[in-house]
Amino acid sequence: MSDATVSALKGAEARGLVTLRDAGLTGMVTLRADLATAARAVKRVTGADMPGLRRITQGQGCRVAWMSPDEILILCEHATARKLAFDLTEALTGQHHLALDVSDARAMMALTGEPGPLRDVLAKITPADIAALPLGEMRRTRLQQVAGAIWFETETEARVICFRSVATYVFDLLAMSAREGGAIGYH
Amino acid sequence: MLTFRCPCCGIDACETELAPGGEAHLKRFGPGSSDDEFEGYLFLRPNVRGVHFERWRHAMGCGKWFLAARCTATLEVFGTYPAQVSAPPPDILAAIRAKRPDWSLT
Structure with a gap:
């Protein structure tokens, strides 16, 4: 059984084109x-x-x-x-x-980095039009195989929420998307 | 790739964000109907080549059902509209007729 007193990702962090971290209990x-x-x-x-x-x-x-x-x-x-x-x-x-x-049914993670790479990393894993996503708007969409939501706190910080049961999948997905060498320079 | 504008949340949703729900505007035949009527309701679809009305659900987004009119041959989308109607609304029919003058709602 999941331990509900700790966040699903237990403070995980990954660095690459952007910095990805568990946003903790929310x-x-x-x-x-x-x-x-x-x-x-x-x-x-x-x-x-x-x-x-x-x-x-x-x-x-x-x-x-x-x-x-x-x-x-x-x-x-x-x-x-x-x-x-x-x-x-x-x-x-x-x-x-x-x-x-x-x-405790959800997990939240934060991505910080330069505005361009930040949007690139997200755009790689969702069909949503990330370029057109303004600040202060929540976009519910598909993160590869699972449902999730994305929004931008600032141009250099984005938040992603998903279900707790798929938290590790989404974290690994974002970490892979943000891996060094995977820059696409679209945004 | 199909893109539908979800009338519930206004998002231009890619087909992969949606779950298909088959043909729209079916008339239900339930308890008390004949076997033939029930079979028709459950299984028999015209499977048209051309203008088609469909149900879709914005499964990975707002989660709501909506209806869409599109062409099954060209994948052209004529429009989307809320699911709380039993027939296509006039603006959708007008949009279809503008593109397909020979088409009629049978």
Whole structure:
């Protein structure tokens, strides 16, 4: 069984065209609901505005990312995720919804490097148009054989999330994509 | 390679991000229908060469089902639209007729 008190990648790090590292334990709360009517409760609990299509908004100590027309993902401190899910459930009483702490079902990794190589390394493993991905937008896509999501914190730092069970696969995939000698110089 | 714009999340999704769901706008024959009707609903498809309406799911993205109109011979995509309809919307039909004047919805 997985040990949920450590991150799936146990602090792994790889260096190459970009630096890839385990982003460590991260709180993630998924909320499925009618987003328009849940906006007030989300604002009250997280301090963040309801994100528009594919956007990420900033709240108090957390961020809210648009996942689908009826789903958002709240990224927060690992220790506060369970309370946040509970508070959302309270705030949405009487409204059809599901708020769940999924922190330990996911893995997050961070890539840092020069803007060009950073986008190249990601573009090699996904069909998503990485060149057209702006800051503050979450792109759910395919990372070779598995589902994942990518977004840019800054032009020199990207984040990738995937399911915990495929964390090692995605890490190895990114590490291989970032290996020295694999530069393509497209971006 | 097919590229569909997912009407749910606005992404131009590559075929490999999607899961195919077969022909769209099927009329369901369930309990109480005749064996022939049920067989037709379950198995018999016209498998057209030309304009085709299909179901797709943005499996690696927002996870939602949507419908698409495309040509099975040229792979040209005429448009995509939400799945909550029982017939192709007028703008999709207009887009098809603009490209295929001889085509008609049978």
